[in-house]
Amino acid sequence: MTVSQPAAPPKRSPGLWASLPDWVATLLSNPRAMAGLLILLALVLVAVFAPQIAPYQPDRIVARRDLPPSSEHVLGTTSLGQDVFSQMVFGTRISLAVGFATGTLVVLIAMTIGITSGLVGGRVDNVVSMIVNVVLVIPQLPLIIVIASWARNTGPITIILVLAATGWAFGARVLRAQALALRNSEHITSARLIGEPIWRIVFFEMLPSMISLVAAAWIGAVIFAILSQAALEFIGLGDPAVVSWGTILYWAQNNTALISGRWWTFVPPGLAIATVGLALTLINYSIDEITNPRLRRIRIPKDAMRKPESRPREEPSEQGGLVQIRGLNVDYWTATGPVRAADNVSFDIRPNEVFGLAGESGCGKSTVAYAISRLHFPPAIISGGRIFVDGQDVLAIPDKQLNKFRWDAVSMVFQSAMNSLNPVITIGEQFVDVIQAHRDMDRKAALERGRELLEMVELDPDLIDSYPHQLSGGMRQRVVIAIALALNPKLLIMDEPTTALDVVVERQILQRVKVLQREFGFSILFITHDLSLLIEFSDRIGIMYAGELVEVAPAKALYTDPQHPYTRLLMNAFPSIHDDRTGRYGIEGTPPDLRTPPTGCRFHPRCDVAIAGLCEVVVPPVVSTGDRLARCHLLSEEYAERAVK
Amino acid sequence: MNYLLRRLGFYLIAALLAIVINFFLPRMMAGDPVDVMLAGFDTSSLTPEAIDQLREAFGFIDAPLPEQFATYVSNLLKGNFGVSVARYPTKVVDILGVALRWTLLMTGTALILTFSVGVLLGIQAAWKRGGFVDTYVLPFGAIMGAIPYFWVALIALYVFALQLGWFPLGRAEASGIPADWTNPNYVMGVVYHLALPVLTLLIAGFRSWMMGMRNNMVAVIAQDYITMAIAKGLPDRRIKYQYAARNAILPSLTGFALALGFLLGGSLLTEVVFSYPGVGLTLLNAVNTRDYPVMQGIFLILTLMVLLANFIADSLYILLDPRTRS
Ligand code: SF4
DSSP: OSSSSOOOOOSSSSHHHHHHHHHEEHHHHHHHHHHHHHHHHHHHHHTHHHHHHHHSOOSOOOOOTTTOOOOOTOOOOOOOOBBHHHHHHHHHHHHHHHHHHHHHHHHHHHHHHHHHHHHHHHHHHHHHHHHHHHHSOOOOOHHHHHHHHHOOOSHHHHHHHHHHHHHHHHHHHHHHHHHHHHHTTTTHHHHHHOOOHHHHIIIIHHHHHHHHHHHHHHHHHHHHHHHHHHHHHOOOSSOOOOOHHHHHHHHHHTTTTTTOHHHHHHHHHHHHHHHHHHHHHHHHHHHHHOOOOGGGGOOOGGGOOOOOGGSSOOOOOOOOSSSSEEEEEEEEEETTEEEEEEEEEEEEETTEEEEEEOSSSSSHHHHHHHHHHTOOOTEEEEEEEEEETTTTEEGSSHHHHHHBBBBBTTEEOSOOGGSSSSSTTHOOOOHHHHHHHHHHOOHHHHHHHHHHHHTTOOOGGGGGGGGGGOOOOHHHHHHHHHHHHTOOEEEEEESSSSTTTHHHEEEOOOHHHHHHHHTTOOOEEEEOOHHHHHHHHHHHEEEEEEEEEEEEHHHHHHHHOOOOOHHHHHHTTOOOOSSEEEEEOSSSSSSOOOOSOOSSSTTTTTTTTOOOOTTTTTOOOOOEEEEEEEEOGGGGHHHHHHHHH | OOHHHHHHHHHHHHHHHHHHHHHHHHHHHSOOOHHHTTTOOGGGGSOOOHHHHHHHHOOOSSSSSHHHHHHHHHHHHHTTBBBBBBTTTSSHOOOOHHHHHHHHHHHHHHHHHHHHHHHHHHHHHSTTSSSSSIIIIIIHHHHHHOOOOOHHHHHHHIIIIIIOOOOSOOOOOOOSSSOOOOOOOHHHHHHHHHHHHHHHHHHHHHHHHHHHHHHHHHHHHHHHHHHHHHHOOOHHIIIIIIIIIIHHHHHHHHHHHHHHHHHHHHHHHHHHHOOOTHHHHHHHHHTTTTTTHHHHHHHHHHHHHHHHHHHHHHOOOHHOOOTTTO
16 A cells, blocks of 8 residues: 555536635645745845845946945945846846746647647647657757857847747646546546537636646746756856846856856856745645645654554464454544544454455455555554464564565465566566565576466466566466465465456456465455455455444355345345446445544445434444354344344 | 667657758848858958858858758768858867767766766655655755756856865866876876766756656555565565666656756856866857857757767667567
């Protein structure tokens, strides 16, 4: 589990202006962005009120030449005797104006080209993106210099035009990619279908979702423009009569200010440029964080992060299973606090058993599986409970020894066969590394073992030299299973291992796994939302709902006599063939938001036999009878007694 | 292979575009190099024929545009980039020859350094979220990205060369030692003169690699194969480099062109600040004397070199990504 989840695409088109406040509010609540905006505002004010702020005219000779800073001339004087501070103040005008104007022009060009190309697609898009790439590959500064030098008059306007002509490509590429991604989104497709004009689609459907990218592109372009302007003026391609930060540097360089140690002429302009850059970078940084949730950081209080090994050790119960899970809690920390994804989960997996775990997506079944291998990383935290595997207190293993424990006792087959293998190294390497990490075996022997394992999962052992992309999805999943069995683990976790595969391949693979399980005698934790598959394949089954385990029973008993109303509904909503890959069952309603789970029984809003006045108030007890247990008021003795009366 | 051929085609198109720009710019603007050259002189002594001859020397023949273009391209193919205006009749190629070597040395060294340092820091920043690199080096890099390269160079020169005297004030070779690459003293002198400019380029330029690598790493770390690698109990180092970085570096190579362009621009200006006798300094002189043929020659040669470097990066990509090979 990683620190973040991809942002959900906007569900409806919010319209350009309606979407702004939300986005801006997020930005403004970010202290870094706020600091950036304030600095920028201050500089704009300096530019606007330059005549009031500057003590002298910038180009007037007001004192002796090359005076060091004094109370009279805060930043000294130039080699002509002009006041450097006044030049700096007035220079703000030109430098900011060129920066903002170029930035705006660049973004307009980039938007027009990028969005049109991404939206229209097809051959136009191919040609445009090639042109964009060609422009990007040509080194920019030499190009700018050549163009600028031919344009005889290089005042600010020329500089703006030249920079816009050379700087648009990067923004165009970014915006095109986004437009391309949006093009296929639902509401754009439907808008095109009902024949909305292109400009309406662009302005009312696409721009709102791209506004943060556009802002980032603008900021990037402004930085580019201010830096390039300074560079051009520095080497003498600007109009030296115009007072800007770049020309101050130019004159400093020309009058050998550096060698003579007159730092006051060349340090301030650079600092000023750096300040603008800093302000813009701060804003961009924050926009980045807003648009790329992976970069967002979530603060987790220290005491929630306490190391599991600091807990007192405990012994597993004698007659329990191979795996004993006791009162397991897993929290996902969000910006608004922890969300409990697995709540007080307890069950056993016996030796040699296939234990199935089912439930709708988001119910916490994978969360439990990840906890057994200690694969939760902040912001997911195992906040309570115990897990024993073969007598070992898993949550008490110190971090340093975790690597020894993983895969050796518990191995795992992940949901997407396609992405579980490292695409850039061979299958063989991926056997060798895991074997050598755990066993004292040389490379040759490890490869031999790899071939053997491939044969075990009915693959050609020569595949050992291939790369993952050369195999089909089913073959890749077999490879993953082979890797999972490499160390003869006690428990094999299979987390929706066949979701991406077709039914026939799925069957074959599962049958093979079952054969191997009997042969080698390991246990399996099998997770799926496909209940029919689960019943066929498992010995015992647990059903989870909204982070809680609501029923555990032997597979047959669960099938013939489901006790929990949720299980019963799941059974009735059985997809006739297990082709339901969407993770949804035909049960009314949706799983609850775990940030605010329903009171009483979490299932009560969807339960068709809920007892009014009880289920929405009182948390149902866990009732165990013989080999099974369920969490429902209907099964409790108290209720039965009351019902009798 | 198919992939490489496609890239090659792409670079040919890019080169063609650069040539077209080079050809049309002077023809679009008012005046040609000869006007510039003769601007300050009394031309009454020159016959019109002489002036035309001069024009021809610069490639401005009296012919329809397509024919001019053909002549221009065929000259280029022969390695003829024209003659300098300011130092007429020295060939542009001759002026660039020596300078190009110094620029290659500086940019090449800086490229290798910024790339390795930036990529390593990017890996570290993404791997240890909230660690030192993530918390301090990353924002530092972000700020450096908004400061002009040449200003960093100015400050470095002022502080470390002028004030502290740790480095020479400019030039590329130690004075008094004849140019001889087998003489260790000479090589030491070259290294000594190269050190500060390259260090400033490193300080100002490592960030573009670092940011890119960090973002790629963050994306890769979210992939299932990383989770599986952790579940496999592999040593941290192996996951970090063989699983995460090895995949994250691929997009970095695709972004090579952009980063190299920035670096090249930076090193041209750095040369100016350090009076380093490379193409940047030549370019500055050409700008000051309005020596268009030299400017254009520099633009074209630099473009071709950048394209070549990109092609090398693409070949590297093939070595690193088995998926492009099939
Ligand atoms: S406790 Fe009540 S609401 Fe919950 S499942 Fe049982 S009957 Fe339904």
